[in-house]
């Protein structure tokens with residue numbers, strides 16, 4: 053059995069309305085996905101998190117090392133990719149490129165064997181997980197508070213049991229937004245807040261102390277990810293759990309995060325931190341430290357499916373009769389690529405997602421959407437395909 057081709061695609065869609073968070077503005081969704089085909093005629097799909105064109109270049113660099121390998125040997129292929137790149141990239145977008153190929157290989161292996169990925173990971177330890185709605189970003193306009201209130205209320209009406217909001221605009225404005233959103237969702241919905249590393253330690257402590265009264269489930273990336281000891285100090289000064297890890301790579305990066313006691317919740321992105329092969333190891337590592345794991349998830353249905361299978365396989369730490377909830381990050385911002393590229397039986401119902409038992413990652417890829425959103429090279433530049441221009 054052999055891998056016969058690896059094709060990567062940069063997909064793009066202009067947003068109807070741009071939005072921003074503490075670091076930059078989004079006016080377009082752009083993502084790199086990869087298709088791996090074996091001589092059995094099966095196909096697996098993967099996705100990389102990060103700058104799409106750079107990830108595509110990384111995938112093209114890795115391709116000669118992966119072609120001809122046995123697609124069932126996911127760990128062997130992971131080691132080959134890692135050994136060929138570790139001298140110059142033990143973190144960053146080359147690891148995202150590896151992650152994309154690795155996720156595609158797990159999907160492919162599942163398709164070849166006719167089994168769902170959760171079974172290949174060792175088994176499904178729960179049938180459903182709880183998606184938390186990621187949204188509540190910022191948009192320009194004088195009625196931001198009103199818009200956040202309405203959006204938060206809408207998530208509750210849609211049945212979500214947990215929502216995550218953005219902070220990082222400035223302490224006073226953040227406090228006001230948290231107050232308004234808590235008022236909108238009521239006392240029973242979990243509320244997380246994410247600063248995307250906008251604050252220094254003093255500011256993070258100030259914000260955390262001011263919003264403790266609003267029952268915050270976790271405070272995500274309060275501080276820039278380089279400052280491990282500042283994360284640890286923040287934890288000692290607030291009762292709000294601290295989350296982070298979407299900027300870490302490989303088990304070695306997560307070992308730093310865990311050794312420094314920086315977080316209560318680790319958040320590896322499966323499509324960036326090393327794929328499903330490495331996520332499984334990061335999960336084991338987190339269990340060694342007794343720290344909860346909730347992956348960072350962003351992108352298309354490929355990334356969501358990979359996270360769902362991974363989460364269904366996680367151990368509850370500690371184990372007990374009445375197990376804790378397991379959460380899935382579920383981005384609700386505008387993204388036609390996420391909505392159109394895949395179809396799956398994993399849909400949100402009563403605030404829960406049922407894990408798919410279909411082979412591989414459990415989705416079908418819509419080839420028409422792929423064609424519609426794939427960018428083509430023209431005179432050395434990536435442009436929208438002609439079918440996309442007709443939109």
Ligand SMILES: [Mg+2]
Pocket residue numbers: 246248272273298348
């Ligand atoms: Mg985040």
